[in-house]
Amino acid sequence: MMCMLPDAVDELRESGGQNEAVDEQGRVPHGSADDPWVLDFSANTNPCSPDGAARVYESSLASARRYPPDDYCAFRAAASTVVDCEAREVIPTAGGLAAIRLTLQTSVEPGGSVLVPAPSFGEYAREVRLQGATPAFVDHDAILDADPAGHDLAIVCNPNNPTGECYDAERLRAFAERCRDADTTLLVDEAFLGFTDEPSLAGTPGVVVARALTKLYGLPGLRAGYAVATGRHRERLDTARIAWSLSGPAAAVGTHCLRDTEFVAATRERVSAERERMRTQLAGRFRVSPSDAPFLLLELDGRDTVEELLATVREHDMAIRDARTFRGLDAHVRIAVRMPDENQQLLGVLDA
Structure with missing residues (x-):
């Protein structure tokens, strides 16, 4: 977990800190029609999900009468194969947004700043503000040219939402190196990367990758996802994640889907x-x-x-x-x- 110096704690208390930030935030608009006939x-x-997902869900309901094993070994192993990292580097979360929030909670200080692409996923700026930090907006097509120095964290959505384009893999890795040199965490949201054959940045030092089963596997209501990180980032994420961060059925269905190449x-x-x-x-x-x-x-x-x-x-x-x-x-x-x-x-x- 992050450590805060006494002066920073006093400043947070005086300003109202994160409680004040919560009071000032609204909800972010999203797509999705509630009418099932639309x-x-x-x-x-x-619009499709892997064959057998419903069967796995139904058969796993009995396990919901007890707490799931908190190590999620099978889920971590399946996810690590998808993004080519070590299983221990996978941090299970209840969807990709939970991975994003967990990353900000463990990387961003109140009063800090975060490089945020625009236009891009609206939850980034909201989550930054909920941590008592300030989003520093950068054109999405110029984010890899931004100077990460002085920022707690930089965010890249790859491919970007809503514009849709992937970033050049070599330029993205070069930006990750600059972030690491500046001691700035890089969060790469790969919610849509599975639709492409572009390489993941999972397992790259200094980088946290966020992924979910929401988009590629067509299961937004399952709320299953994961972060991937190494070193101190991995340790902070794994320590800070809530216990039983995936339900038993979500872990079982997630494991099944992640294996369906x-x-x-x-x-x-x-x-x-x-x-x-x-x-x-x-x-x-x-x-x-x-x-x-x-x-x-x-x-x-x-x-x-x-x-x-x-x-x-x-x-x-x-x-x-x-x-x-x-x-x-x-x-x-x-x-x-x-x-x-x-x-x-x-x-x-x-x-x-």
Whole structure:
């Protein structure tokens, strides 16, 4: 755990510290339609899950009558194979966001600052402020050129959400080295990296990687994820994580899914082909951002307002993401890549 000097403790008490930060924060908008009859393109989750996941969940319910083993050996081993690290470096968490919060809790001091890309996942800035720190926003496409010196932590979302592009692997590793030299923790959110064949930074000294089963495996309600770290970062994360950080069923289903390499390969092939098909068809009406992720960011050309487009799509019992909730975007929507027939339905509405 982090140690705070007496002067820092006194300053935190006088300022109201993290309690005051909590009082000042609201909730962050997210995609996802609550109506089960709506075809949801607003959330970037895989519409498919590995075969057998439901069976594993049902068979593991009996184990929920007792506490799960807190070492999560099978889950750690499965995750370590996916990202090519040591099993002990995997820290189980209840989803990727829990891994992000845990990293900030163990790396960021009240009064400190954190490099945050923009536009990017809105929870980053909120989580930074909840620690009593200040987000220092940097254009997402310039984050690897930023100077990490003087910051407690730097965040990179790879591929970035909502723009969708991956960062060059060599430049990202060079940035990780600069962060390490500056004694600045680097948090790399790899929530969507599993949709690509790009290498993970898991196991890199000075880097904490956050991953989840939410997106790639289509299980947002399972709340299963993990962080990966080495050295003192690993020790802090493992010490600070709550006991039984995954339920027994979540650990069992997570282990099953992480081992299904054929599912991942099939998902990558489908998403890549469908994303290119959708991008090509929509390029005549929208400015479509390059993407390596299971979604596309669309900038409107002025023929419709965002409100009008959202309403039109909703009239057809579909939902897309209002991307104006992302910092710096004012005429954008984001659409997920789903199954081919579903994507065709959306294309028919957007390209009308």
